Amino acid sequence: MQYTPVGSFSDWCQLLRIDRPVGYWLLLWPTLWGLLAAAPGLPSLKNTLVFVGGVLLMRSAGCVINDFADREFDPHVERTRDRPIAAGRIAPGAALIGFLLMLLLALLLVLQVSLLVVKLAVVGAFLAACYPFLKRYTHFPQAWLGMAFGWGAVMAWAAERGDIASPIPWLLFAANICWSLSYDTAYALADRDDDLNIGVKSTAIWLGDKAVPAIVLLAVIFVALLGAAAFSSGGFWVGLGWWLALMLQLILCGRLMRCGEGWGFTFFLQSHYVGALFAAGFIIQAML
Numbered sequence: 122m123q124y125t126p127v128g129s130f131s132d133w134c135q136l137l138r139i140d141r142p143v144g145y146w147l148l149l150w151p152t153l154w155g156l157l158a159a160a161p162g163l164p165s166l167k168n169t170l171v172f173v174g175g176v177l178l179m180r181s182a183g184c185v186i187n188d189f190a191d192r193e194f195d196p197h198v199e200r201t202r203d204r205p206i207a208a209g210r211i212a213p214g215a216a217l218i219g220f221l222l223m224l225l226l227a228l229l230l231v232l233q234v235s236l237l238v239v240k241l242a243v244v245g246a247f248l249a250a251c252y253p254f255l256k257r258y259t260h261f262p263q264a265w266l267g268m269a270f271g272w273g274a275v276m277a278w279a280a281e282r283g284d285i286a287s288p289i290p291w292l293l294f295a296a297n298i299c300w301s302l303s304y305d306t307a308y309a310l311a312d313r314d315d316d317l318n319i320g321v322k323s324t325a326i327w328l329g330d331k332a333v334p335a336i337v338l339l340a341v342i343f344v345a346l347l348g349a350a351a352f353s354s355g356g357f358w359v360g361l362g363w364w365l366a367l368m369l370q371l372i373l374c375g376r377l378m379r380c381g382e383g384w385g386f387t388f389f390l391q392s393h394y395v396g397a398l399f400a401a402g403f404i405i406q407a408m409l
Contacts, residue, residue, distance in 0.1 A: 150396030155274030271297030362402015
């Protein structure tokens with residue numbers, strides 16, 4: 122296949138999934154949970170800018186390394202065959218350079234915080250870089266994605282508090298693993314036939330016809346863990362945010378159970394609103 126050297130601006134926008142912002146939200150909300158839960162009032166402006174910028178860079182970097190890792194698989198999957206690397210519009214080498222540059226920029230951001238956060242960021246970079254390759258070896262890459270996304274909550278807590286001794290960031294981290302297993306399994310339902318044909322693994326394949334009840338169960342465990350973190354943090358508005366998140370999650374689960382696997386992608390797209398409601402409770406609590 123002939124590769125163009127670097128691709129066009131629109132090709133890079135597609136590679137970074139700028140036109141599909143749901144991934145940014147799914148990484149932003151856990152990071153904000155950690156930041157807002159740790160702050161006795163509003164988090165510092167510096168930490169807020171560092172972590173929001175880090176979310177933008179790391180989600181984009183994750184998309185690039187994902188497409189780089191899947192460049193031999195994506196042409197055989199209907200949903201992904203037009204991605205820039207798979208379609209030959211961006212060379213794998215150019216994509217890898219872009220990935221490394223974004224990691225470098227993210228490192229420069231965390232260097233503004235503390236040595237502890239820098240050390241945690243190294244773990245986060247490892248989690249992000251390894252995730253795309255796991256689908257070759259395990260049916261649970263979604264759990265690793267949850268660790269990569271949830272690590273932002275641990276880092277953000279460390280930035281505000283200077284340690285990670287409290288159970289709250291770890292409750293948020295565990296909650297995000299269950300959340301990712303839930304929404305990303307729903308997402309993977311659409312690719313199950315193609316993934317089986319090319320030998321890629323996923324929880325959607327492993328669970329088979331039990332996928333929908335498993336997604337619902339994981340979603341319920343997710344909000345239960347959020348509840349434990351919320352009530353450990355205290356505050357009326359934090360609790361209210363959790364109750365609203367719980368109600369929305371139950372509504373989404375109910376619709377998935379009624380509509381079946383065909384509604385899985387919509388479940389994925391709407392799941393981030395659950396995280397937004399939970400974050401909103403912390404924001405309102407901090408402002409009052």
